[in-house]
Amino acid sequence: MEYRIVLQRMEFHALHGCYELERKVGNRFTVDVEITAELGDVAAEDSVEKAVNYLTVYEVVREQMALTQRTIERVAMNIIDAIKERFDAVRHVKCTVSKLAPPLGGKIDRVSVVLEK
DSSP, X not given: OEEEEEEEEEEEEXXXXXXXXXXXXXXXXXXXXXXXXXXXXXXXXXXXXXXXOHHHHHHHHHHHHTSOOSOHHHHHHHHHHHHHHHOTTEEEEEEEEEEESOSSSSOOSEEXXXXXX
């Protein structure tokens, strides 16, 4: 049996962007992650040790957000790869990375990319 873990609206200040100023000053980003994992004995044994620990997932996302990238597509792929590498039980990850108030010359709330693997 599979189960899902969802972390929503994790917010970070990070230095991602295609413009040099963005990589110096930074911007605000949000990350949403939806993980599908094999349940195994997690529920039957009430085992935190066997679960995909959402605190560890948050730490993985935070580590990846600290690595400056030019595109949020690369950021999302790094997050997915790091989560899958960290947890053997993970089968699928959907990651949305959003740049809040991107510098596009007009009023816009956010721009987002969604990757699934």
